[in-house]
Amino acid sequence: MRVLVTRPEPASARTAAELERRGHEAVLLPLMQAVQQPEALASPPAPDTAALAVTSAEAMRVLETVPGDARAPFQSLPLFAVGRATARAAREAGFGDVSVADGDGHSLAELLIVNSGQNPGASIIYLTGTPRSPDFEAKMREAGRSMDVRECYLMVPSTYSDAAVIEKLTPMPDAILVYSSETARRLGDLHDRTAECLDWPRTRFLCLSEKIARALPADFQARSQWPMEPREDLLLLLL
Structure with missing residues (x-):
């Protein structure tokens, strides 16, 4: 199958390699890219910090740009x-x-x-980016947990000309892999710009979760699927 990978680099390259290992043709069109903000990690964790929370591998890539002495206090958590x-x-x-x-x-x-039941007042550092889903922070606030939120990267849209999009999507992929709600919304924009030139109705949208599928334009949602758990190995099985 011809499969479009929309996630940012370097993750998109790893996904493409796995698709090709499974016998599919991977087409790369990252729709978002990370702008690192290592200055968010300049100050060390507070002495009462109990743990570090991470919702994306991109935060680890930012941390690796920080000098070793400044990185060590984070790595000890x-x-x-x-x-x-x-x-x-x-x-x-x-x-x-x-x-x-x-x-x-x-x-x-x-x-x-x-895991913090014995010490609910301890602070937790959250390394994250923006924009992001509010689910994690909302649940932690509900539970009365204190967090030190460090926005260490910014996700910004990748820009492509209409001609570049049409070239990448010709012939139209059999499936498009969608890893975030922001990417799902951007696919709607690409459709509006290229609908007259591309055969969008022939493709399926394989989303990492139901929540991401709900962010697709209404016309796409009927052709969307998602795995029982938000895991890439399960997502690729949908192919």
Whole structure:
């Protein structure tokens, strides 16, 4: 199958390699890109910090740009990752104590709340980007947990001319992989710009979660699917 990968680099290259290993043709068109903001990590964690929470591997890439003495206080903390890919990036970045949630903000918050039960007043550092889903922070606030939020990267739209989009999507992919709500919304914009030139009705939208599928334009939602858990290995099985 011809499959469009919309996630940012370098993750898109890894997904493309896995698709090709499975016998598919991967087409790369990252719709967002990360602008790193390492200055958000300039100050060390507060002395009462109990753990570090991460919802994206991009935060680990930013941390790796920080000099070793400034990075060490973060690496000494137990790290709670939203899912397997983020956990793998954390281990590669030098974290030894890594716990893994089930792939979304709610499950990450639940994991942290359970594990900080003996010390609910301790602060948790959250390395994150913007824009982002509010689910994790909302659940933590509900539970009365204190957080030090460090916005260490900014996700901005990648820009392509209509001609470049048409060239990439000709022939139209059989499936488009969608990893974020922001990307789902951007696909609607691409459709509006190229609908007369591309055969959009022939493609399926394989989304990492139902929440992401709901961010697609209404016409796309009927052709969307998502796995039972927000995991890429399960997403690719939908192909």
